[in-house]
Amino acid sequence: MNREAAKALLILIIRLVxxxxxxxxxxxxxxxxxxxxxxxxxxxIVSVSFSVWVAIILPWTELVAGIGLLVPAIRRGSGLILxxxxxxxxxxxxxxxxxxxxxxxxxxxxxxVTTSRYPWFITRNALLLAATILVVIRDFKAATKPxxxxxCS
Amino acid sequence: xxxxxxxxxxxxxFVAAGSGYTLFTGLAPSPWVKGELDAGEIKYEDAEVIDAxxxxxxxxxxxxxxxxxxxxxxxxxxxxxxxxxxxxxxLENPRPLIVYCSSExxxxxxxxxxxxxxxxxxxxxxxxxxxxxx
Numbered sequence: 001m002n003r004e005a006a007k008a009l010l011i012l013i014i015r016l017v018x019x020x021x022x023x024x025x026x027x028x029x030x031x032x033x034x035x036x037x038x039x040x041x042x043x044x045i046v047s048v049s050f051s052v053w054v055a056i057i058l059p060w061t062e063l064v065a066g067i068g069l070l071v072p073a074i075r076r077g078s079g080l081i082l083x084x085x086x087x088x089x090x091x092x093x094x095x096x097x098x099x100x101x102x103x104x105x106x107x108x109x110x111x112x113v114t115t116s117r118y119p120w121f122i123t124r125n126a127l128l129l130a131a132t133i134l135v136v137i138r139d140f141k142a143a144t145k146p147x148x149x150x151x152c153s
Numbered sequence: 154x155x156x157x158x159x160x161x162x163x164x165x166x167f168v169a170a171g172s173g174y175t176l177f178t179g180l181a182p183s184p185w186v187k188g189e190l191d192a193g194e195i196k197y198e199d200a201e202v203i204d205a206x207x208x209x210x211x212x213x214x215x216x217x218x219x220x221x222x223x224x225x226x227x228x229x230x231x232x233x234x235x236x237x238x239x240x241x242x243x244l245e246n247p248r249p250l251i252v253y254c255s256s257e258x259x260x261x262x263x264x265x266x267x268x269x270x271x272x273x274x275x276x277x278x279x280x281x282x283x284x285x286x287x
Binding site for chain 1: 156157160161163164167168171172175176180181184191192274
């Protein structure tokens with residue numbers, strides 16, 4: 001296996017892992033949006049009614065962008081959206097940690113989290129962000145390669 | 154770049170369809186319908202059955218006229234004098250703190266509850282929905 005093929009295989013594995021994690025995270029939240037809305041309220045950043053909007057829209061964004069990472073037609077947009085989401089999650093957890101909140105993460109539904117686990121959640125999201133950025137860079141490079149430019153007539 | 158915009162529009166369309174499904178199948182409460190309770194509020198029927206410390210956020214004059222049995226008077230005017238006995242009572246026997254004022258329109262209980270949360274971050278603190286039905 002040459003170097004380029006190994007790189008492509010690695011990116012494919014990363015793509016599948018990131019997509020799987022986001023789909024896995026989205027499904028319980030789509031199934032129980034009220035519980036997820038409570039988890040969002042726990043961060044004490046948005047109002048109650050806005051938290052319901054977040055609980056409705058965010059899980060579908062995770063699901064569509066997660067699946068989208070595997071669909072060539074929308075994978076760049078999906079990768080960008082997932083990167084923005086991960087940056088927001090890291091900022092939210094850091095903010096909650098700094099304020100000493102002991103809340104449910106809401107990451108995969110309604111599991112409970114103690115403040116002592118914030119470092120792990122931030123690290124996990126940072127690793128996911130790094131992986132997603134790798135995939136996004138690869139997809140943007142592939143989209144701008146000369147062979148993808150339609151020939152001039 | 155226009156193709157990236159197209160991708161984002163396609164993703165947004167799928168997200169909108171999914172969100173519509175969640176909303177119109179009743180999986181989620183309607184965000185435009187205000188809930189009965191705001192965050193941090195408790196109903197009197199629920200509050201009166203728990204062992205709680207009552208905090209009267211009305212004026213001292215109203216407190217002198219009538220108050221819930223065992224309630225502490227605490228408002229913006231007497232905060233410095235009365236916060237210490239209240240925190241002492243909570244530290245001695247930690248229980249939920251329920252702050253009340255006189256009516257639905259009275260916002261003092263929420264403000265005092267917010268100030269108390271800053272002083273006692275580990276305490277369970279509510280404001281009484283609708284005020285004290287004396």
